Amino acid sequence: MAATLKDIAREVGVSVTTVSRALAGYHDVAAGTKERIEETAVRLGYSPNITARRLQKQRTDTLGFIMPTFGPRFSDPFFSEFIAGIGNKAADHDYDLLVSTHAPDSEGEWQAYLQAARRGWVDGLIVVRTRENDSRIQLLCDHRFPFVAFGRTSNVCDFPYVDEDSAAGMQLLVQHFIDLGHERIGLIAPPPGLMFGRYRLQSFYNTMAENNLPVQPDWIVTGDMTQRGGAEAVKALLALDPRPTAIIGGNDLMAIGAINRIQQHGFKVGVDIAVGGFDDIPLSAYMTPPLTTIHQPIYEIGQQTCAMLIDIVNGRSPQNPHTLLTPTLIIRESSGTAIKQPFKEVSAFKNNPNKLTDRKPVNFSNNMTQ
Amino acid sequence: MAATLKDIAREVGVSVTTVSRALAGYHDVAAGTKERIEETAVRLGYSPNITARRLQKQRTDTLGFIMPTFGPRFSDPFFSEFIAGIGNKAADHDYDLLVSTHAPDSEGEWQAYLQAARRGWVDGLIVVRTRENDSRIQLLCDHRFPFVAFGRTSNVCDFPYVDEDSAAGMQLLVQHFIDLGHERIGLIAPPPGLMFGRYRLQSFYNTMAENNLPVQPDWIVTGDMTQRGGAEAVKALLALDPRPTAIIGGNDLMAIGAINRIQQHGFKVGVDIAVGGFDDIPLSAYMTPPLTTIHQPIYEIGQQTCAMLIDIVNGRSPQNPHTLLTPTLIIRESSGTAIKQPFKEVSAFKNNPNKLTDRKPVNFSNNMTQ
DNA sequence: GTTGACATCCGAAACGTTTTGGAATATACT
DNA sequence: AGTATATTCCAAAACGTTTCGGATGTCAAC
Numbered sequence A, B: 001m002a003a004t005l006k007d008i009a010r011e012v013g014v015s016v017t018t019v020s021r022a023l024a025g026y027h028d029v030a031a032g033t034k035e036r037i038e039e040t041a042v043r044l045g046y047s048p049n050i051t052a053r054r055l056q057k058q059r060t061d062t063l064g065f066i067m068p069t070f071g072p073r074f075s076d077p078f079f080s081e082f083i084a085g086i087g088n089k090a091a092d093h094d095y096d097l098l099v100s101t102h103a104p105d106s107e108g109e110w111q112a113y114l115q116a117a118r119r120g121w122v123d124g125l126i127v128v129r130t131r132e133n134d135s136r137i138q139l140l141c142d143h144r145f146p147f148v149a150f151g152r153t154s155n156v157c158d159f160p161y162v163d164e165d166s167a168a169g170m171q172l173l174v175q176h177f178i179d180l181g182h183e184r185i186g187l188i189a190p191p192p193g194l195m196f197g198r199y200r201l202q203s204f205y206n207t208m209a210e211n212n213l214p215v216q217p218d219w220i221v222t223g224d225m226t227q228r229g230g231a232e233a234v235k236a237l238l239a240l241d242p243r244p245t246a247i248i249g250g251n252d253l254m255a256i257g258a259i260n261r262i263q264q265h266g267f268k269v270g271v272d273i274a275v276g277g278f279d280d281i282p283l284s285a286y287m288t289p290p291l292t293t294i295h296q297p298i299y300e301i302g303q304q305t306c307a308m309l310i311d312i313v314n315g316r317s318p319q320n321p322h323t324l325l326t327p328t329l330i331i332r333e334s335s336g337t338a339i340k341q342p343f344k345e346v347s348a349f350k351n352n353p354n355k356l357t358d359r360k361p362v363n364f365s366n367n368m369t370q
Numbered sequence C: 001g002t003t004g005a006c007a008t009c010c011g012a013a014a015c016g017t018t019t020t021g022g023a024a025t026a027t028a029c030t
Numbered sequence D: 001a002g003t004a005t006a007t008t009c010c011a012a013a014a015c016g017t018t019t020c021g022g023a024t025g026t027c028a029a030c
Helices: A005-012 A016-024 A031-043 A050-057 A077-092 A107-117 A135-142 A166-179 A195-210 A227-238 A252-264 A282-286 A298-313 A353-357 B005-012 B016-024 B031-044 B050-057 B077-092 B107-117 B135-142 B166-179 B195-210 B227-238 B252-264 B282-286 B298-313 B353-357
Strands: A062-068 A096-102 A124-127 A147-150 A161-164 A185-189 A220-222 A246-249 A274-276 A293-295 A322-325 A328-330 B062-068 B096-102 B124-127 B147-150 B161-164 B185-189 B220-222 B246-249 B274-276 B293-295 B322-325 B328-330
Touching: A005 A016, A005 A031, A016 A031, A050 B050, A062 A077, A062 A107, A062 A298, A062 B077, A077 A096, A077 A298, A077 B062, A077 B077, A077 B096, A096 A107, A096 B077, A107 A135, A124 A135, A124 A298, A135 A147, A147 A298, A161 A166, A161 A298, A166 A185, A166 A195, A166 A246, A166 A274, A166 A293, A166 A328, A185 A195, A185 A227, A185 A252, A220 A227, A227 A246, A227 A252, A227 B282, A246 A252, A252 A274, A252 A282, A252 B282, A282 B227, A282 B252, A298 A322, B005 B016, B005 B031, B016 B031, B062 B077, B062 B107, B062 B298, B077 B096, B077 B298, B096 B107, B107 B135, B124 B135, B124 B298, B135 B147, B147 B298, B161 B166, B161 B298, B166 B185, B166 B195, B166 B246, B166 B274, B166 B293, B166 B328, B185 B195, B185 B227, B185 B252, B220 B227, B227 B246, B227 B252, B246 B252, B252 B274, B252 B282, B298 B322
Parallel strands: A062 A096, A062 A124, A124 A147, A147 A161, A161 A322, A185 A220, A185 A246, A246 A274, B062 B096, B062 B124, B124 B147, B147 B161, B161 B322, B185 B220, B185 B246, B246 B274
Antiparallel strands: A096 B096, A293 A328, B293 B328
16 A cells, blocks of 8 residues: 555666665765655655564664553553653654553563563663562563663662652651651651652651651551552551651652541641642642642653663663752642741751762661562 | 574474464474474574564554643643553553654644554554544544544544543533532633533533523633643632632643632632532542542543554454443532522432433534534 | 375565665776 | 776665465375
8 A cells, every 4th residue: 555665666767775775865876866766755655664674674763661550540640741751752862652551560561571571572661660679670681671760679780770869858858847846757658669669768767867756667657659548548647646747648649648638637737737748740739738749850750761761772871870860849838837846947958959969878777678 | 682483493494484384373284393393482582573573464563642742741640541541452452552742733743643644653543632623633534544532523524433421521510510509600611622622611501501591701711721720710710700609620630720729719619619620530539628520431431442443453343433421420529519599409300311321412503613 | 006185394475674785887087 | 998986776685474375295095
């Protein structure tokens, strides 16, 4: 149906080679012939067969993204923004984006990575929501398959990644609450196994310790990253006596769920109980009260991840294969104002972002690495 | 690097043809040879080169989805859920999903559709957010390229689609408010040009008219489908005198933005002003107050759209190429309770869902069709 | 001993492109 | 006239798969 090089060649009266080279812009074809070829090409509505080209060039010009979808009713604003980021960057460089959806840690997901690692499906892969001792990353490392991760992991192999400094973010948030006078701070932690959850949890402990504040085990509950999970998890926190005066959601979705439940219990968020989130999804600014949170530039992270991957599949080594982005604290009303004591002057440390960028990675104790 | 049929053939001592046929399960290869071939295949870690297979079979086994992304900070929960729906269904049928991101109505978007229509890139396309007189759909129709749309359009050509009966949804919502005693109802309409926005707007007018309620032009404002847009747009509504007693957001995101702004003005949503949304995104249940809205089963719509497309690219004609889904009203607290007059008994009409399913398409006046 | 049926295998073409390594012709320089 | 140099073109191979149309051999039936 569609016109091929052969069609043009027959029409113009030259060889397929010449047509190919004319269209590719080589300089060994006469101006006149080139013109006739080009004219015929548009007249016949020629467009190259990408599959044939791929077979010949032995590369797909396609990047893969295996999306971890949790359950059928899956709706996480993170993903639409992230896909927009990688998709646009990929398009800039004439790459296609192949998206595959699988439940995390499922058989199907594993098969998808296996297939990808055997080559020929995509040129490179983007991995998100890294897990502790991530078998996907191990597989790709073992096969030396090109990929870039959004997030680090505890695996030993060295690989390129873009990540947000979750520990620094959590420190900003916890310190913010402490500076406001809070001493009993609850945390709705991301599920164990998720790497960024580990950083956030550990940094929560660290920051409390740095401020000489004890942490009751009861103050830490786990949620499943959805607003529903946040609403469920916060119940245990509200039942405590004494109750935490501030609650941090492991992500914005859980914080929003928590706010909902807290308000249902008749408390005023930002007055009776302070709440903070993590991610700064666009909706967080439109909650009542607006949510204090840690900003993550998801779109840019998607772009950087994709750009790095494109470098790698083209054999260029990326300028910064271990990119760590410094998060910023967005203070809104949900964290309220100072309690029990006058509002303290923010410390010099908090006002110096470099201090935060340069901070060494949190050193996990061995029993946590298991 | 990766093993090919030729490698196996050389190893086993048979022809490429035999290897191919053995692996494909043909019955004209001896049991013994087949066994040796299979053993060698796994030993060499053979996996077929998809590109070569595609070239030979002249089909890509890939479906395309060109995602209309609005601006860099793009985050719409609709898309992650929709992609999960089509992605999972596609995977069930061994199809890949190629995702491309482009700003709606941009040059890049048009190029992407052009490229797709010329064949060879993907076997079929999924089109969302249909527009009035949609040039994308016209293009695909003209080229007889296989596609399924989520949403209808005003184009003359006949094409397969899945859509939600937005008009029925809006009627449910408006009637709900009217039954509660509201007479001045404001609407934050989706931007003109979006097809579902047109249905919703028209149905708003129709339902008001059916109830003999006048509509002031001031009561209709337009928003850009984001929470930000909703917050902006509602300002004009709040400045009105007399103010509308109920406000409907053209989608949940705008309704949430509106709620935020309304509360900032010191009004109590669900008491001073009733608010309704459209879509029932997961977050809507966790607003304060929870949002009354029209449920759209996005995930299922994605699945149905994809299933229909797979039928089509395989030459099967889908059982119901014009699927219209009946929406349901989810009543939550944001719409409040009856005002000014006792809560009326719900009419027989409202209680009979079939009545709604069977309702004829709204008849647009000609001057609107332009 | 011919015939036909069956089981098992394979050569070659095809899908549409790119690229290698010249070939043919014309032009310029000694 | 002979040699070098450009210019313009192309045949053929290659990428890895599937499939068409036999080819070969074996065995039973006539």
